[in-house]
Amino acid sequence: MYNNKQSHMPPPLKERPSSLLEAAPPSRRKSRYALLETGDPADRRRTIGLGIVLTIGVWLLCLFLFNLLITHLDRQHTSNTGDIATPKPTFDIELQPEEFLLPKPPPPPPQNFVETNPDAPENIPDKTDNFGAHNQQAAQETPTPGGKSDRPAIEGQDEIDSTQIVDGDLRQQPIIIPPPPPPTPELKESSSVTEVTPAQREQNPLSGEQKIQGDSETGYGMNEYKLPEVLKDITPDATERTEGLPDAPLITGVPQTTQPQIDPKRPQPRITLNRQKVRPAIFKENKFGTQNIGAMAYDAKWSNYGQYLQKLIDTVQIQFEDLNEKSRFWPPTGTKVTVRFILDSEGKIAEIVEADGNGGSQATNICMSAITDRAPYGKWTDDMIAILGEKQEMTFTFYYGRP
Secondary structure (H helix, E strand, O other), X not given: OHXXXXXXXXXXXXXXXXXXXXXXXXXXXXXXXXXXXXXXXXXXXXXXXXXXXXXXXXXXXXXXXXXXXXXXXXHHHHHHHOOOOOOOOOOOOOOOOHHHOOOOOOOOOOOEEOOOOOOOOOOOOOOOOEEEOOOEXXXXXXXXXXXXXXXXXXXXXOOOOOOEOOOEOOOOOOOOOOOOOOOOOOOOOOOOOOOOOHHHEOEOOOOOOOOOOOOOOOOXXXXXXXXXXXXXXXXXXXXXXXXXXXXXXXXXXXXXXOOOOOOOOOOOOOOOOOOEOOOOOOEEOEOOOEOOEOOOXXXXXXXXXXXXXXXXXXXXXXXXXXXXXXXXXXXXXXXXXXXXXXXXXXXXXXXXEEEEEOOHHHHHHHHHHHHHOOOOOOOOOXXXXXXXXXXXXXXXXXXXXXX
16 A cells, blocks of 8 residues: 555656646745736836835834833833932922911901890800800800800790890990889878877777776776786876877877888889890790800800991991880881891991881881981991901891880
8 A cells, every 4th residue: 555655646846847837826926026027117116115105104103102102111210219310490499497487377257246245254265156246155044954055045036036145225324213202191291200199099988987907807897908018108098088080099209100101193113123235135045055154145256346236236226216216106016127238348328228127118217217327337447348348238127016
């Protein structure tokens, strides 16, 4: 088998006839070269130029990308090591010592205005959002166990958001008016202390003529009795009937009473109690107060704006009461008027923005006049202007009667 297979194998290539080599099909590479060699010379030059241009473009692109990569690696290395690879323009920053640094900005001022108690002691709270005309710390007469409120516990209503905690009168001085002396009774021309003589008292002795001195076992049949030791020397025994006053006292030369006589037709004025010099209050209900004991007070910090605003409110309150008394106009209880206005830094009323209420035009005009009549209210301080600007819109609400 092996020999037969060898006998059928084709002869080596070098032993093949030359005619077979020439008849063999050309390879692709050779066909391309043949096409290139047999083509137009102008096309060959154009193709060669295009290849050269593309080769140069590819090399330039590779060079740009390589340079970009090197720059990125250099920057990354510089950021990691802190070394500057190439000198670049720079500048130095020198920090001042800590004591020369600018101070930190102060915390924002409190934003909630409250009407404080002028009689409460001066005490600056640690931290609060309230400001007013005085420095105060929240306190009340009866402490609330565990209370942490910034205002005292107080009984009131829930319809009006009021910040008042004390009630008073701005127009009266807090003094006690003593009562006037009692009027002279019409029946007595002298004083209320009267001396009575025995002739003025009616004498009506008991009937009978038997004179028995001392005590009786039975108590009957006696026309005399044993007087008390106090009256024995100053009151004579009644021996005969005498006309006189039946209710006259037995004691002569002694005042009737130390109390002044009261005339029902001329009642005595009531004693005026001490009232704080603050405006009449509308209290808002607050059940949870503070555990601090003292006069009714808020947690509040003093500021120029708080003092200015409190004076403005008190002035408007006095003018409001005066206008109502002069006009003798008092609408029904529950009448409410709201006035929005703009106050400028000169203390002037720049504009009445809106006035609305349920008391009619007369009540509205009185409330607007209460605000404008006593303007200007004084220039603002620099810190007020820094916080409020040149103008500030305010809203005042007037109530007729206490809800």
